[in-house]
Amino acid sequence: MTAGKNGWLMAVSIGPMQEFIQSARRTRDLWFGSYVLSTISKAVAKELLGPDTELIFPYATSRKELDDPGFVVSNVLLAKLGAGVHPDQLSPILEEAAQTAWEDFARRAVADSHVESGWLVQKRWESQIRGVVEVYTAWLPLDDSEYRNTRAELMRLLSGRKACRDFQAWEGEFGVPKSSLDGARETVLSKLDKAGTKKRAERLKLNEGEQLDTIGLTKRLGGTSGTRQQYPSVSRVAADPWLHGLDKTDCDALLRICETLRGRGLVGLSPEKFPQYRNFPWERSAVYLNHCKEAVEDAEEGLRAELLKPLRTELTRLYQKYRKPDPYLAILMADGDHMGRAISQIERAEDHQQLSRALAGFAGEAGKHVRECGGALVYAGGDDVLAFLPVDRAVECARKLRDEFAGAMANWSGPTLSVGIAIGHMMEPLEDLLEYARNAEKLAKKQENRPERDALAVTVHARSGSPVQWRAQWDSNPDAMLGKLVNDLLEDRIPDKAAHDLAERARFYRDLEDQAGNAPDWVEGAVRADALRVLGRKVSKDDSALRELEEMVRRTVNKPSDLESLTSALLIARRVQMSAQQHPGKR
Numbered sequence: 001m002t003a004g005k006n007g008w009l010m011a012v013s014i015g016p017m018q019e020f021i022q023s024a025r026r027t028r029d030l031w032f033g034s035y036v037l038s039t040i041s042k043a044v045a046k047e048l049l050g051p052d053t054e055l056i057f058p059y060a061t062s063r064k065e066l067d068d069p070g071f072v073v074s075n076v077l078l079a080k081l082g083a084g085v086h087p088d089q090l091s092p093i094l095e096e097a098a099q100t101a102w103e104d105f106a107r108r109a110v111a112d113s114h115v116e117s118g119w120l121v122q123k124r125w126e127s128q129i130r131g132v133v134e135v136y137t138a139w140l141p142l143d144d145s146e147y148r149n150t151r152a153e154l155m156r157l158l159s160g161r162k163a164c165r166d167f168q169a170w171e172g173e174f175g176v177p178k179s180s181l182d183g184a185r186e187t188v189l190s191k192l193d194k195a196g197t198k199k200r201a202e203r204l205k206l207n208e209g210e211q212l213d214t215i216g217l218t219k220r221l222g223g224t225s226g227t228r229q230q231y232p233s234v235s236r237v238a239a240d241p242w243l244h245g246l247d248k249t250d251c252d253a254l255l256r257i258c259e260t261l262r263g264r265g266l267v268g269l270s271p272e273k274f275p276q277y278r279n280f281p282w283e284r285s286a287v288y289l290n291h292c293k294e295a296v297e298d299a300e301e302g303l304r305a306e307l308l309k310p311l312r313t314e315l316t317r318l319y320q321k322y323r324k325p326d327p328y329l330a331i332l333m334a335d336g337d338h339m340g341r342a343i344s345q346i347e348r349a350e351d352h353q354q355l356s357r358a359l360a361g362f363a364g365e366a367g368k369h370v371r372e373c374g375g376a377l378v379y380a381g382g383d384d385v386l387a388f389l390p391v392d393r394a395v396e397c398a399r400k401l402r403d404e405f406a407g408a409m410a411n412w413s414g415p416t417l418s419v420g421i422a423i424g425h426m427m428e429p430l431e432d433l434l435e436y437a438r439n440a441e442k443l444a445k446k447q448e449n450r451p452e453r454d455a456l457a458v459t460v461h462a463r464s465g466s467p468v469q470w471r472a473q474w475d476s477n478p479d480a481m482l483g484k485l486v487n488d489l490l491e492d493r494i495p496d497k498a499a500h501d502l503a504e505r506a507r508f509y510r511d512l513e514d515q516a517g518n519a520p521d522w523v524e525g526a527v528r529a530d531a532l533r534v535l536g537r538k539v540s541k542d543d544s545a546l547r548e549l550e551e552m553v554r555r556t557v558n559k560p561s562d563l564e565s566l567t568s569a570l571l572i573a574r575r576v577q578m579s580a581q582q583h584p585g586k587r
Helices: 018-022 027-047 087-112 122-129 144-163 194-204 214-221 234-244 248-260 289-296 301-321 339-344 349-372 391-408 430-445 478-490 497-510 521-536 544-556 560-580
Strands: 008-015 053-057 076-081 134-141 328-337 376-381 384-390 416-425 455-461 468-473
Touching: 008 027, 008 087, 008 144, 027 076, 027 087, 027 214, 027 376, 027 430, 053 349, 087 122, 087 134, 087 214, 122 214, 134 144, 144 339, 144 349, 194 214, 234 328, 234 384, 234 391, 248 301, 289 301, 328 391, 328 430, 328 560, 339 349, 349 376, 349 384, 349 391, 384 391, 391 416, 391 455, 391 478, 391 560, 416 430, 416 560, 430 455, 430 468, 455 478, 455 560, 468 478, 468 560, 478 560, 497 521, 497 560, 521 544, 521 560, 544 560
Parallel strands: 416 455
Antiparallel strands: 008 076, 008 134, 053 076, 328 384, 328 416, 376 384, 455 468
C-alpha cells in the first residue's frame, strides 16, 4: 500500500484498558486508573507528533500542550501522517511508548512506596507487567477531498483489528489467590507471617485479606511517593454539606483536634490539589463517629483511646447541636449524544481538529464546574465525565455541564449532553455505586417517542426500599423544577408525606396497566382525580405550593406513568432536601 495524495490517515487504540477504570474498591484507585490510561495515551500521542505528522484527535500542536495536567487524552487517537512517514514503521514505536509509560508507573509505584523485600512475588510481578497494554493501529492512504469517507472506513478497520486482539497464552498459576478487584490475575503479594502481613497491610493500605495483582497494586500505590492517598473518599464528599453547615467556631474546634492527630492515621487532603475542601481538608474519620478509629490507627495501642477521646467528645457535641451528617452522595456520569453522527458529517481534517479542540475545552471546564459544586472529578475526557458530588449540588453541576457542552458544540449541529446522577449510601461498595451511575446515564439516554436524548436522569438507591428513578428532557428545565420542590420542602410548604401518599396511589394505578402500558378508559380520569384528592387533604403553613402542585397534576397527569414520574421527582427532591437542610443559609 502506498501513501495517498495527502499522506496517511492513522487511527490508534490503546487497550484492553477497562480494568484500569472499572476495577476499584477505593475512589483513589478509580481516579488513578483513569490518570494512568490518559498518561499512556499521551505518551502515544507524543510519538504521533512530528515535523511531518499532526494530531487530529486529540488536537494538540506540541508535546508541551500534551503535558498540561488538565489535558486528558482518551484511548483512541487519530493522526494525519505525511507521505514520508510510513505507518508500518511507526506502529512498533507507538507500542513501545505505551509499554514504557505503563512500566514506568508500575516500577515507580513500588519504589516510591518503599515496598520491602519479600513482600511481593517478584517473578510474578515482573511477568504481569508485560502484556497489560495492547496498541492497535490501522491506516489508509489519504486524499483530503475524501477525508469523510476515509475516516469512516478507517474506523471500521480499527474496530476489526480490535476484534482480532492478540490473545496471549495463559501464564497463570494454579492454587494462587486471584486479585480481589477483578479476579483476572493472580495476586503478587507473597505469604508472610502475621506480623509481616499486618505491617504490609498498613504500608500498602490493604484491607484484611485483600489481594492485588500488578495492575491493582500500581493503582493503589501509584503517585503517592510514600504518602497517604490524596484523593477524596466517597464519605468525604457525602459529609461536605454537613461541614458547610457548621459555624466557624465549631469547625475551627474540630480542625484543632484534627491537627493533634496528624501523623497518627488521620488522612489529609491537599488544599492545593482540592481547594474545594480547603475549609476542612480531612477525611471521613474526622467526621463520622463510627469511623473515628481510623484517625489513630498509626498510634501505639496504649495511646489510641486517649488520643481518640477529644474527637469522639467533639463529634458527639456537634451531632447534638446540628444533626448527624447525611451519609448519601451523588455519582454523576455524563456522555455526549449523537457524537458519532456529528463526526461522520465532517468533511475536512481541519474541521475535525476544531471539534477536538472544542471537546478538550469542555473537558477542562468540566473539572472547574465539579470543583465549584464541591465535587471530586474522576475524569473528564472529550464528551465523557465521571464525578462524585454532594447530593445537594449534583443537579446544579449537571446543568452547568450541559450548558457548557452546548456552548462548546455551538458550531456543530446535533451533539447534546445526557447526564445521569445516582444517589447512594457511602457504605455501598464502590462498584455498586458506579453501576448505579451507569444505569442512570443509560436512563438519561433512553429515547421516549422523540429523536433527541439531551436529558437528565436521577436515581435514588436507599439502603431500604425500591430504587426511585426520574427522567426529563433538559428543555423542560428539570433542574428548576427539582430546585423549587426542594425549596418548598425545606420551608414546609409541601408536607413530607405528600410524596409517599402520591407514590402509593401511583403504584395502585400502575398495577392496572398491561405490559404495553394500556389501562381501562376510566383510569385516566381517576388517576388525576385521586391525586388531587390526596393533595386536597394536605395542610401546610403556605398552601400556595400545594396549589401549584395541584395545577401541575391537572396539566401533566393523564395516565399512571405520569403520576409515577411526578411522585418520583418529589421523592428525589425529598432526598436532596435532607442533604440541603444540613446547611441552612450557607449556599
